[in-house]
Amino acid sequence: MKRVLVTGGAGFLGRHLCARLLQEGCQVFCMDNFYTGSKDNIREFLDYSCFKMIHHDVCLPFYLEVDEIYNLACPASPIHYQRDPVQTLKTNAYGAINMLELAKRLQVKILQASTSEVYGNPQQHPQDEEYWGHVNPIGARSCYDEGKRCAESLFFAYHQQHQLPVKVARIFNTYGPYMQCEDGRVISNFIVQALHHKPITLYGNGSQSRSFCYVTDLIEALFRLMHSPAKITGPINLGNPQELTVLELAQMVRRLTNSRSKIVFRPLPGDDPQRRRPDILRAQELLSWQPRIELEAGLMHTITYFDKLLSHTPQPASY
Numbered sequence: 001m002k003r004v005l006v007t008g009g010a011g012f013l014g015r016h017l018c019a020r021l022l023q024e025g026c027q028v029f030c031m032d033n034f035y036t037g038s039k040d041n042i043r044e045f046l047d048y049s050c051f052k053m054i055h056h057d058v059c060l061p062f063y064l065e066v067d068e069i070y071n072l073a074c075p076a077s078p079i080h081y082q083r084d085p086v087q088t089l090k091t092n093a094y095g096a097i098n099m100l101e102l103a104k105r106l107q108v109k110i111l112q113a114s115t116s117e118v119y120g121n122p123q124q125h126p127q128d129e130e131y132w133g134h135v136n137p138i139g140a141r142s143c144y145d146e147g148k149r150c151a152e153s154l155f156f157a158y159h160q161q162h163q164l165p166v167k168v169a170r171i172f173n174t175y176g177p178y179m180q181c182e183d184g185r186v187i188s189n190f191i192v193q194a195l196h197h198k199p200i201t202l203y204g205n206g207s208q209s210r211s212f213c214y215v216t217d218l219i220e221a222l223f224r225l226m227h228s229p230a231k232i233t234g235p236i237n238l239g240n241p242q243e244l245t246v247l248e249l250a251q252m253v254r255r256l257t258n259s260r261s262k263i264v265f266r267p268l269p270g271d272d273p274q275r276r277r278p279d280i281l282r283a284q285e286l287l288s289w290q291p292r293i294e295l296e297a298g299l300m301h302t303i304t305y306f307d308k309l310l311s312h313t314p315q316p317a318s319y
């Protein structure tokens with residue numbers, strides 16, 4: 001039985017990855033400090049003999065005999081990663097070093113969940129992997145963006161210096177069931193607001209764009225990348241190139257939920273990227289992968305999930 005470590009396994013993507021690895025017959029070790037993740041996400045796995053939850057902070061050294069490592073530990077929503085920027089930087093830098101040291105000692109493959117944020121507020125559109133990015137190194141988002149860039153640098157340093165088999169995925173905005181209601185990211189915010197017929201909070205004028213990937217498509221890509229030939233190290237963009245503005249997204253969510261919500265405008269957060277769309281040619285060629293779930297279909301799955309969840313949860317006083 002293959003033994004696989006998933007750091008950040010109790011988070012949104014981590015939960016889906018653990019589920020997929022269990023389906024594949026792996027012994028899964030889910031490591032998390034529950035900073036943004038939740039035991040509810042993985043509760044259904046806790047009784048499985050092939051699943052083990054390890055409460056641990058990735059910033060601290062760690063030893064466990066495993067065959068593969070997926071390093072996902074890091075808050076991903078701007079409100080969460082900006083709450084404690086020093087901790088975000090530590091999680092990215094120390095977390096990467098600790099997991100790379102483990103992989104080096106065991107001589108096993110290690111995959112890093114990097115991000116489209118390494119491109120910052122991009123001056124090239126769409127973004128391919130050759131683009132070096134346009135990041136404000138001291139701005140509100142820099143703890144995340146520069147933390148992830150530092151982690152990428154560490155991954156390639158270990159690869160070049162120690163011949164470590166690494167895989168670096170640059171993940172673009174991903175959504176789906178098991179995002180937290182209070183996650184703060186745009187899709188969960190809009191759906192929860194629309195289902196409650198509360199105002200939909202549009203930051204700025206809503207002309208900024210994003211490209212959203214449904215979670216099962218993304219997990220398939222991570223799995224393929226981990227199992228790709230050793231020479232495929234990445235970085236490799238993983239996302240759905242279907243781009244739309246945040247205003248268009250708000251209108252779509254309102255329509256799909258039959259909501260009476262008004263759209264209200266709020267200040268644009270600092271350094272909010274204006275445009276983002278992945279060039280996924282590399283993933284198509286090297287992993288024979290491309291997303292399959294259209295945005296409307298993915299949103300409907302996500303709306304159904306939140307609808308069920310909220311009907312069992314007392315409504316919060318305000319948003």
Ligand code: NAD
Pocket residue numbers: 007008009010011012013014031032033034035036037038056057058059071072073074075076077091095113114115116170171172173174175
């Ligand atoms: P999430 O916040 O839901 O999950 C992150 C998980 O990491 C949580 O369970 C959290 O408790 C855990 N964690 C945070 N700091 C930790 C630490 N020091 N030690 C141990 N565990 C820690 O976020 P997500 O959307 O599931 O993102 C997972 C990974 O994918 C992150 O590395 C994120 O940067 C990356 N990513 C996600 C997206 C996306 O759209 N979801 C896009 C780009 C990159």
Ligand code: UDP
Pocket residue numbers: 077078173184185186187189190201202203204208210246268269272273
């Ligand atoms: N956004 C918004 N309203 C919200 C939450 C986010 O208009 O309630 C905007 C945000 O300013 C950004 C986009 O939606 O332009 C995506 O935000 P998210 O935090 O989901 O991801 P990121 O900015 O990291 O891509």
